[in-house]
Amino acid sequence: MLIQFTLQMLSLECTKYHQTVVSDRKSDLITDLQTVLATGPAAVLLGGHQENILEVDLNNQRIVRIVNDTTSGCGILRRHSRFICCGGFDGKISLRDPLTLREEHSLTAHMSALNDFDVQGNTLISCGFSVRSGAMVPDRFLTVYDLRMNRKMSPVPLSLEPFLLKFMPAFSSRLALLSTMGQLIVFDAIAGPASAAMMEHVTANGAIGISLDISSSCQCIAVGDSTGYVHRFSISPDSVVNSFSRPTEFADPIIPIEPIAVDDLSAALSSIPMPVTPSKRLSDWPAELIKPRYRPTPPIPDDILESMRMVGTIGYAPKPANRRPNQV
Template sequence: MEYHYPDLCITNEQLTTEHYGAEFTPQYIAPNQEAEYEIRSNIIVDGNDRFGVSAVVFDKYEELIWMGEQGGHVTSYYGPNMQKYTSFQVHESDQIRDIITAENGIYALTKSALRHQIRRGIPKHTYRSNNMTDMQCLYHVSTHKLLMGGHQDKLLELDLTKMKETVILIQEEGCAVLRSNGSSLIACGSAGGVVTLRDVRTPRSAVHTFRAHNACLSDLDMQGDLLITCGFADSVGVAVAEPYVIVWDVRCLRGTQSAKEPAWSIQTASPPLLLHFLPAFSGRAVAVSGDGHVALLDVNASSAGIQSVFQVDTQSSVEVSVMDVSSTSQALIFGDQSGHLHLFSPRQNREPVFNNFSRATEFADQVVGLPSVSFKDTTFQFSSVPMPPLTSGSRWFNALPPEFYRKYYRKPKPIDPEVLKTMKMQGPIGYAPNPKTSKRNQIPYVEDTLEDLNAMKISENKISPQPIPKHYQKLDLRYNKHGPNDPELEACNKTGLPGLEAILPNAYCNSMLQVLYYTPPVKATLLAHTCAKEFCLSCELGFLFRMLDTSGGMPCQAGNFLRAFRTVPEAAALGLILPDRGPDTRVDVIALIQSWNRFILHQNPL
């Protein structure tokens, strides 16, 4: 992350009065001449002509490096060669303040939003809140919980499962840095120089609060019981970078009995602005100054000093803005304000790994390109272009099935009559002199002319009559009034739903009868109807519906209903009754069904 001090970071009220503000004795040790780390890769990030690098982090699950710039763009790089993996825009203008990696993607923090994206660049969720005004840092508490801080008077604890936040009010001047020692203790550093130790299980109450620098804090980190800080001191109203790293013993700060001093300092050649412990080593840290001066420190109290020094080659007047250390401590990454990333690894390790047990990174399928050939190239062999692989069960389009191939033999010429006249037979073999009517090596076959080919095509296209399959033939429906119908006719209805036979006169109303049957209120009313009337349409409909319920899918006849329907004078007056000889072809059946529907709906109890 970037430096954590504000533009106006010093006031008279910020001067410390605690006993930690005593003068620190310089402990400068001459650095080793041979640097332990050396440059491995140096690349230019996207948009370096306009924006600098504002966040960089090693992936904790894969061999990736994630970079965020001041223009809201995020790019990932794979392996020590820093091959570009994904690149996407998180915000249109706000810079990326911090990035953390999770098992199912990354979380990128801007000034007022938190974006969750998978590693392939597909966004999953963007979280915004009125409490996010000037966010600065992230801390991954657990797999389902995040802690966010910024230049504001509150911390935000976000539940990633429910996407609900919990506001934690703090007394210090915001929280610009969040670091942990690997246990339940986290250090919250404010830009004003105050460091607060909190328990991640009860973050609302501070375990201990002290002022690390009397002007402002630049960076801090924790490992075990050691806390290192760097920052600025107040010099006559001007913030001046302190040329040393302060090491704090957390046990002494929290009040435990220890013979050690609560703090000691390590002098550096250039004022440090960024700090980070080496996770693979105990008591070793990296201090980076703005001009690219990097020092490896031993922060233990008994042997505090500088072990190795090297330089990050940045352009003139360009400062190193961010850094990170891999979990294996085999790689260091630095980003500057000119849009460059610098990857360092130990001298003896030219292929560093970022994690001990990294999972495989998902890449896109390799696109096999075809060779590019000019149209004027007459020497190119088209057979040199490989055919693409086929999936199982597929074949090429030009691989026709065997039934599409036919063998045709060339027609021989008829034997010359002159040969037949002069032929002498010797057993089954005939001999005749050559009449010399053809030249030597002349084709002894008949050449097909255009007329012969057309005649052959016409003969091949002749369609021989083929019998129609039985299940496509038209059925001749013959109903038996006195016995069971044909089993094949009964098997036509495989739905299990009952139907009505259309062999009776006035059966045009079968469709509307089924509509009434499948209308539950009408069906229930008719089934419950009883009366003493001889020809009651409602009684006959109820009887018909009972037959359909108990038919088990067999077709039924509406004979009783149609017989009662013929006795209704109003139906005959409306022309709803057709003669027995069958419906007249000139009758409009659609209008007839509509009239029948209006008539039947006016009957009781409908």
């Protein structure tokens, strides 16, 4: 059954967002970064148009490891249960050990250049370019690899030119594919494009799709284009992005200050918040008047001590008639 998707266009111009730079890191090893992959709570891998892959510790803000055996650069990083998959600009995909980052296997996905790839389970699917008549043209085939044996499987033919692809998290072989002309298609990689559950033309007015992502709930697909728009496809208007989402934490709202008239002598000046500064204020008391003082415990009257009966280390005495309960 075909799934009906609803299209919502959200204008997300990045220049209108206010961003605060917490810290930055500069290095001669960083020339042109293209991709980032989180490998731990405070560790990321950086790759790009450079002959190395950098591992950065976010807590200490320093480069902890340099992998300099990537002669063709690294434009795409994907995580697998057994490997760190690195896509080079020469059409090859390097499978590296997650602990040592040493290359274990190398796969030649495309003859000219690699455009995008994704991995799920033991299946790796990629799209790229090849050279025909001296020109680089997009391949109309998806290259499929079985990572259990690192063997190339039968390619998936397409009627359109693939540009970006992404596996659907809730399915083993279903993926979303974006073409160079802005067409979005969702189909099963084993059954082929004939099993397409969705096909929409996303971009318009000459825009080019530059990013594709799928929510973890598998209910939303987002496509970002070159004009700054994000096109969101959803199963229903009430679809959720994350099945176990938590409410977003926002900053406390600023409480507006009520204006005070100049001639209002009954206004409380304490209602105006003042910043905490190390400078001395006129309302500060002198040090000799703010020393802590403790009230000493009054002595127990003699009539209570005379009528006290000791049981072990605890003394019991009847309450005098001239005293209130719990009065010391």
